[in-house]
Amino acid sequence: MKRPPPPVHIEVDHDRCVGNGMCLTFAPGVFAHNARRQSEVVDPEGDALEDILVAAENCPTAAISVIDAATGESYEV
Amino acid sequence: MRPRPAAPPTLTEDLFAPEVVADPYSYFGALREIEPVHWNERFALWLVTGYDELVWILRHHELFSSAVIRNGAGPPYPPVDPQDLPLFDEIRDFRADQLVEQDRPEHLRQRSVVHGYFTPKAMEKWRPFVRAAVAELLDDIRPRGAMDVLTDLAAPLPVRIIAEMMGVPYEDRDHLRALADGILYINRGEPYRLRPLAAAVRGIVDYAAPLVEERIDRPGPDFISVLAEGELRDVFTRHQVLVNTGLLLFAGHETTMNLICNGLLALIRHPDQWERLRADPAGMARLATEECLRYDPPVKSTQRIAAEDVEIAGRRIEKGDRLRWIMAAANRDPRVFSDPGSFDIGRQPNPHVSFGSGIHYCLGATLARIEGQEVFRGLAERFSRLELAADRIEYQPSLQFRSVKSLPVRWWV
Numbered sequence: 448m449k450r451p452p453p454p455v456h457i458e459v460d461h462d463r464c465v466g467n468g469m470c471l472t473f474a475p476g477v478f479a480h481n482a483r484r485q486s487e488v489v490d491p492e493g494d495a496l497e498d499i500l501v502a503a504e505n506c507p508t509a510a511i512s513v514i515d516a517a518t519g520e521s522y523e524v
Numbered sequence: 525m526r527p528r529p530a531a532p533p534t535l536t537e538d539l540f541a542p543e544v545v546a547d548p549y550s551y552f553g554a555l556r557e558i559e560p561v562h563w564n565e566r567f568a569l570w571l572v573t574g575y576d577e578l579v580w581i582l583r584h585h586e587l588f589s590s591a592v593i594r595n596g597a598g599p600p601y602p603p604v605d606p607q608d609l610p611l612f613d614e615i616r617d618f619r620a621d622q623l624v625e626q627d628r629p630e631h632l633r634q635r636s637v638v639h640g641y642f643t644p645k646a647m648e649k650w651r652p653f654v655r656a657a658v659a660e661l662l663d664d665i666r667p668r669g670a671m672d673v674l675t676d677l678a679a680p681l682p683v684r685i686i687a688e689m690m691g692v693p694y695e696d697r698d699h700l701r702a703l704a705d706g707i708l709y710i711n712r713g714e715p716y717r718l719r720p721l722a723a724a725v726r727g728i729v730d731y732a733a734p735l736v737e738e739r740i741d742r743p744g745p746d747f748i749s750v751l752a753e754g755e756l757r758d759v760f761t762r763h764q765v766l767v768n769t770g771l772l773l774f775a776g777h778e779t780t781m782n783l784i785c786n787g788l789l790a791l792i793r794h795p796d797q798w799e800r801l802r803a804d805p806a807g808m809a810r811l812a813t814e815e816c817l818r819y820d821p822p823v824k825s826t827q828r829i830a831a832e833d834v835e836i837a838g839r840r841i842e843k844g845d846r847l848r849w850i851m852a853a854a855n856r857d858p859r860v861f862s863d864p865g866s867f868d869i870g871r872q873p874n875p876h877v878s879f880g881s882g883i884h885y886c887l888g889a890t891l892a893r894i895e896g897q898e899v900f901r902g903l904a905e906r907f908s909r910l911e912l913a914a915d916r917i918e919y920q921p922s923l924q925f926r927s928v929k930s931l932p933v934r935w936w937v
Contacts, residue, residue, distance in 0.1 A: 462873045483583070505640065
């Protein structure tokens with residue numbers, strides 16, 4: 448049973464995103480590709496936090512940051 | 525066959541012309557400004573030199589297949605000794621089973637097995653090992669006053685790291701390097717090249733087969749165990765495990781060699797940038813490596829085959845057409861990079877395409893970056909000034925790789 452996500456802020460750095468698409472594989476409820484095939488956050492609560500963190504860790508260019516909305520601190524990925 | 529657009533009259537169509545091999549930037553740069561998507565009649569393929577066009581193609585993997593070896597038409601070029609032609613089929617069967625040759629959905633299944641091994645976080649754990657290997661090599665070389673960067677530094681370093689990733693014993697490294705050197709004949713021009721290449725391909729299979737057997741029974745933290753796990757989960761066949769072990773050896777070897785040689789050559793030829801790196805080696809190494817990757821990339825170009833009819837930049841590409849996309853030209857597209865011909869180690873942002881883009885983005889990109897950063901940093905920390913010890917630098921006649929034949933440098937001890 449996956450716990451519901453705490454309020455997090457997710458950012459994709461489009462200077463770094465190369466459209467590898469791994470984030471869409473691990474957290475398909477959160478990430479989608481835009482017209483340039485770069486990742487966008489479509490629903491920050493679309494997947495469990497664990498999956499969001501796995502998606503961020505598997506980004507080959509480390510373009511995704513996950514920030515705790517309450518504390519403003521970044522999750523270590 | 526429909527008529528193709530005529531070639532620009534002023535440019536040669538011979539992609540192996542000595543002046544194109546020596547200076548791909550002038551040739552492909554001129555082509556980019558005339559026609560970012562250009563039909564080369566002589567080689568019967570599209571040349572993609574514009575940045576936006578190249579990125580668009582790589583991000584539309586459903587339109588452009590990566591199975592170029594399996595579906596590649598025609599005999600080997602440049603020609604090979606006719607009696608070696610049976611070897612061509614053997615090598616093609618080997619290469620066609622590589623991860624890089626797969627399309628979705630198979631590609632995603634296979635990449636998902638190995639992707640986690642290469643994440644930025646996982647690779648960062650290798651930095652101390654890379655730094656120590658660089659230090660050992662450079663401290664050994666330094667008293668000599670001269671080296672061939674290619675054979676003394678750029679070739680031994682990646683093999684040492686890959687051997688460690690494969691989890692093979694120290695005493696095997698010379699053998700591994702001999703196999704890696706044989707694999708370098710991929711995409712070269714020598715008419716006899718298929719023989720050393722086939723020997724290396726068989727050598728890799730012979731070498732890796734008992735290792736795979738062992739790791740299936742007793743998995744460890746190494747990369748072969750990751751592939752073996754993929755076999756246990758029915759993602760890889762045994763042949764694919766062996767082939768992809770060879771792919772790791774090859775993909776991590778020549779490309780890293782070129783990054784080190786081409787990057788150091790650029791630094792030597794731009795003394796102001798070398799001084800900038802020397803002033804803060806640890807701080808500048810990351811951006812400097814990105815600029816080395818952009819300015820003179822290890823891989824000049826690679827290929828796709830159109831999976832559908834598609835129009836791009838006013839050109840109609842037909843299903844089955846071959847495309848060669850030239851990272852070396854896109855990296856100097858003035859629509860994306862200001863003053864693209866200048867070597868600026870502080871350039872930021874630097875969205876070069878030297879690792880490709882899209883779903884096939886180089887799996888080893890972070891490792892290559894770490895190796896480049898540690899080498900350039902290590903050099904800048906130890907050498908005040910390096911000088912070229914050759915009048916001119918010659919390159920292998922390859923369309924794919926930007927590989928020096930040697931890079932002699934000297935210094936005062």
